[in-house]
Amino acid sequence: MVLGTTLLGLVCLMEQGVWEQHGPPPKTSIWAVPGSVISIGSDVTVFCRTPPGVTHVRLTHYVLNGKWFDRAPQGVQEVFEFSLQNMTHTSAGTYHCDYTKEGEWSQNSDHLELVVTGVYKIKPSLTIDSRPKGSSERKMTLLCHTHHSFDIFILCRGGNASLPRNCSHQDHNTFLISPVSPGHKRMYICFGSYKRNSYLWSLPSDPLVLSTTESSTSDYRLENCIRLFMAVILLLGLGALLLDAWKSRKEPMGPLESPKLKA
Template sequence: GCSCLMDDSLTGLCVGQSSWMTDETLPKPFLNAWPSWIMPPKSNVTLQCHTSTKNVNFVLRKGRSILESLQSLASTEGVAEFHLNDLKTRNAGPYTCKYYRRELPQISSQPSDILLLLVTGEFPKPSLQAPQRGVVTAGETVTLQCQRPDNIFMPIKFALLKAGAAEPIRVQDPAGKETDFSLRSVTVSDAGNYSCVYFQIGAPFLTSQPSNFLEIQVRGSFPEWLHQVTFPPTVPRRGDYTTGNLIRLGLAAIIVVIMGAFLVEAWCSQKEPPRGSV
């Protein structure tokens, strides 16, 4: 077998063979991070490179530096996994992957789209607030405002995170020292604990600590079709009384009793003999 020497531009030279050629017809691979591309320090992340092309070797690159070359699993899966353990700040940065055929000529694919890996904890945490306090109703718009500390002046972006979600919910540019994340037409599934971070948009891609969690509760609403349902009017049976009728009957009975008491008192007063008579 021959040994391949690779330089920083990912052009490989096999001793005694021609250099790699990039084939535009090979589909470029897809690179993703599991469980997420924003991770706390000392955690583990797996970068997965996927392609539909079989019998290939994969190369992972951070910036212009080649990190690792890995043969695809059983050469039939078309996927390679690169494990980064005990993450540190220096692991943050832009990653790409590409693959090349094992048979001659060794043709390589285009690189994947860039995946930016971030490691949190280098800057003070931002604050996350929501004007809508308490429970919101499904279908409404919820605005979450993330604000960086006053002493941060470098070019940054904000990312909105949700506990339990693998990927950030949104990534946005700031408007001054803050940004507003709008969650439109929320559903019950949008309920949960949210936080946000900010990060440098250039090397070394330092990232803040996450903000404190902000809990969003979503109250379900009736489906629209339920509001349009009409029910036939009910005809009261003979002898049925509404609550209003029962109240009127009760008041009438009280009045009759009071008037009867007055009549008895008047009749009794007429029967008594006048005082001083013999």
């Protein structure tokens, strides 16, 4: 009985090892330079990193009839470049990499979403919609405004717009942004798009630079110091009242007068 169980366990382990050995090769990694948001007419390079020893690498673009680009390794090569030139509206969309090794195709890489801006020749305006009183520019709402009927609005932070790290999109044009660090500047731009093809964007708005000035930061610190000082005074006054009450309870009573006896 024990021998049969042992043999069965060895068979299971051998089957698992064969399955792992003949399973699909691991997926590759994919990224784009200068980024995944490209202005119309510009160039972008897509990189695919593979394990050593591959025989064929393919970059696939998800379009109606399918489109792909092939590369064969030159010697010992693990990073493959695919140059996409003169980006147009037909170049936007989702891409992935895969490869062959020892006659087997790998898993698909994670999806890379390439966006083309300037397809719609409309330029939104980005403004500060509101700022809560006393916020000292630490929290605010930005408005991406356009007279065109876009149903998606995108706000990007910094000069290098990249999905999804620096850009976020939503179906309304007001964006509540996180606080700006004191003494630091942060630049924003916005775009408009449509849900039917969210990879095609408008022209970018003019940049809006937000910063917390040193004066506003100093005013904020001064207000905090004043509040702290008033709290200390209040606590000291309350402590003095409590001490006075405690002392009055501890004071000894005067000597009692003896009653006078009638003659």
